[in-house]
Amino acid sequence: MKKTRIAKYGVLILLSFFVFSANFSYSQKKEKQKAKVEIKDSLVNSGLVSGLKWRDIGPAFTSGRIADFAVNPNNHSEFYVAVASGHIWKTTNKGITFEPVFDNYGAYSMGCLAMDPNNSNVVWAGTGENNHQRALGYGNGVYKTVNGGKSWENMGLKDSRQIGMIAIDPRNSNVVYVAAEGSAWGPGGERGLYKTTDGGKNWEKVLDISENTGVNNVIFDPRNPDVLFASSEQRRRHVFTKIGGGPETALYKSEDAGKTWRKLTDGLPKEHMGGMGIAISPQNPDV
Numbered sequence: 001m002k003k004t005r006i007a008k009y010g011v012l013i014l015l016s017f018f019v020f021s022a023n024f025s026y027s028q029k030k031e032k033q034k035a036k037v038e039i040k041d042s043l044v045n046s047g048l049v050s051g052l053k054w055r056d057i058g059p060a061f062t063s064g065r066i067a068d069f070a071v072n073p074n075n076h077s078e079f080y081v082a083v084a085s086g087h088i089w090k091t092t093n094k095g096i097t098f099e100p101v102f103d104n105y106g107a108y109s110m111g112c113l114a115m116d117p118n119n120s121n122v123v124w125a126g127t128g129e130n131n132h133q134r135a136l137g138y139g140n141g142v143y144k145t146v147n148g149g150k151s152w153e154n155m156g157l158k159d160s161r162q163i164g165m166i167a168i169d170p171r172n173s174n175v176v177y178v179a180a181e182g183s184a185w186g187p188g189g190e191r192g193l194y195k196t197t198d199g200g201k202n203w204e205k206v207l208d209i210s211e212n213t214g215v216n217n218v219i220f221d222p223r224n225p226d227v228l229f230a231s232s233e234q235r236r237r238h239v240f241t242k243i244g245g246g247p248e249t250a251l252y253k254s255e256d257a258g259k260t261w262r263k264l265t266d267g268l269p270k271e272h273m274g275g276m277g278i279a280i281s282p283q284n285p286d287v
Helices: 002-044
Strands: 066-071 079-083 088-091 110-115 123-127 142-145 153-156 163-168 176-180 192-196 204-207 213-221 224-237 242-244 250-254 262-264
Touching: 079 110, 123 163, 192 213, 204 250
Parallel strands: 066 110, 110 163, 163 213
Antiparallel strands: 066 079, 079 088, 110 123, 123 142, 142 153, 163 176, 176 192, 176 213, 192 204, 213 224, 224 242, 224 250, 250 262
16 A cells, blocks of 8 residues: 555656656747847847947958049049058049949059059059058059059059059150069068069069068159169068068169169168158259
8 A cells, every 4th residue: 555655656756747847848948939039139129239339340450541642633633542441442523522443353452553644544553551550451463444443454463462652654654663562471472673664464573672672662753764763671560560670671773764773872871771751852853
């Protein structure tokens, strides 16, 4: 009799356990379904995130940098803007509105622009920001448009990474010089001063410094385009530091359209120099 009673109690306890387990499992399932609905609702309910503060997570934490301009000398209402972290923009109404003209060409970071002095529909663009900060984007060479920015063609130097300046010979638009800086993070690549005499089909390196140092500026003497000035910059970017200068930073001059160069040292610091900019006064080209 006693054994029978114990057996009955055991069966009741076992049944209670199964009932409790089933209820618990059902409750958990309902809670999960409810949570899914709440999550789904929260994704479409902007009120849940409207009070949160937004922060910039890339591609660079210092956005909005303008790298260069190219203004139509015959129509000052029209000009192009190269954005260091945002392609190329064009305005035809003095900057009241801008139109993006370089969104589909594989490089978002821009370094420089040069408008053909003989044809304002022809514009050259050097990709890769020419400012060597920590958060800089690299480019994929030199581009050219012949229809006012409607379409662009890559003209080479794809491993130049950063391009500092482009200069077009005013006597012959097929003669173009490109100051290629090379990667800021390591040696090698296409760095130095390059020249084309066929509108970008072929390139010749006319000033070669080293695998660590490129050229960041090139300008003509306005009295004679065979006379050029170029500056080199030795630099190396690391995660938290930048080596901004060295013995290979220098100023050069050519008097034969880039065939030969001599280093200019008179009046310049004897110690290692960092990056420099160069310009010639249009009023007095000797300055």
